[in-house]
Amino acid sequence: MKKHNVIFIILAFALALSLLAGCGKEGDSKKSSASQDNPTSNSNTNPSPSKESITIKGIADLVPHSELIEFVTPKLAEQGIIIVKLVATAADNTTNEKLVKGEIDFNFFQHEPYLKEWNEVNGYNLVNAGDIHVEPITAYSDKYSSKEDIPDNAVVAIPNDGTNEYRALRILEENGFIKLNPETATSLSASVSDIEEYLRPIEIIELDSAQIIPTKDDYDFFITNTNKALEAKITSAKLFSEGSDSPYANIIAVREEDLNNPAIVALVKALQSEDVRQYITDTYNGAVIPAKLDN
Numbered sequence: 001m002k003k004h005n006v007i008f009i010i011l012a013f014a015l016a017l018s019l020l021a022g023c024g025k026e027g028d029s030k031k032s033s034a035s036q037d038n039p040t041s042n043s044n045t046n047p048s049p050s051k052e053s054i055t056i057k058g059i060a061d062l063v064p065h066s067e068l069i070e071f072v073t074p075k076l077a078e079q080g081i082i083i084v085k086l087v088a089t090a091a092d093n094t095t096n097e098k099l100v101k102g103e104i105d106f107n108f109f110q111h112e113p114y115l116k117e118w119n120e121v122n123g124y125n126l127v128n129a130g131d132i133h134v135e136p137i138t139a140y141s142d143k144y145s146s147k148e149d150i151p152d153n154a155v156v157a158i159p160n161d162g163t164n165e166y167r168a169l170r171i172l173e174e175n176g177f178i179k180l181n182p183e184t185a186t187s188l189s190a191s192v193s194d195i196e197e198y199l200r201p202i203e204i205i206e207l208d209s210a211q212i213i214p215t216k217d218d219y220d221f222f223i224t225n226t227n228k229a230l231e232a233k234i235t236s237a238k239l240f241s242e243g244s245d246s247p248y249a250n251i252i253a254v255r256e257e258d259l260n261n262p263a264i265v266a267l268v269k270a271l272q273s274e275d276v277r278q279y280i281t282d283t284y285n286g287a288v289i290p291a292k293l294d295n
Contacts, residue, residue, distance in 0.1 A: 130268035138241035154220035249291035
């Protein structure tokens with residue numbers, strides 16, 4: 001009888017343990033379910049990841065290019081785009097070479113005809129991501145206050161690259177100094193050899209554009225881009241310049257594969273915004289004008 005009682009007690013105890021274990025699992029399951037239904041109850045919940053920033057590198061001339069980049073940088077930063085700007089005091093042929101080599105993502109110093117000429121000469125295919133502004137090429141002098149004052153046999157310095165030399169020769173033609181071969185109007189390229197007639201006797205010196213202002217005292221007058229004049233803060237008299245219809249807009253140049261890069265697209269959009277166009281108008285008093293945009 002005692003033996004049966006012991007067996008009964010053991011079975012009852014085992015059954016009790018089994019029931020307690022089941023209740024524990026059910027409780028754990030309810031706690032797990034409640035935790036899933038109310039994720040805020042978990043103090044270790046991870047926050048959503050922050051937006052990653054994009055960094056792009058570029059080279060820009062000082063005035064107005066660099067100033068325009070600085071103007072739009074805060075707005076681009078709000079979009080997660082950080083510009084690492086490498087400023088060139090006088091951009092040159094190496095600026096495009098650096099873009100080709102991938103040392104930078106864009107440059108901002110040239111117009112499209114100049115870029116096309118550079119591509120043809122060097123065998124590359126850099127492209128225009130967007131027109132930004134125009135810098136009318138202008139004749140200045142430290143010796144004379146108007147073109148009527150310029151004497152016969154005056155010496156004038158002009159840029160020697162094909163496109164800007166054509167622009168300089170064209171305004172000399174428009175102001176009665178020379179007559180160009182009519183074919184240059186189609187090619188948009190010219191040199192002194194394309195002058196058919198000197199309507200007024202002058203001597204033309206062809207120079208690298210970066211050398212013109214530093215040596216301006218050597219000439220009776222000189223022709224250069226207005227951004228170079230602004231950058232150097234010259235006080236020379238303005239004699240004559242291109243009209244506001246100049247097709248030579250300064251551009252953002254990029255490698256062809258980066259034309260649709262979201263950061264480049266955002267940069268161009270910012271530089272073409274109405275805020276920037278108004279800033280150009282208010283700041284540069286006609287020495288720089290917003291580019292005409294195709295709508």
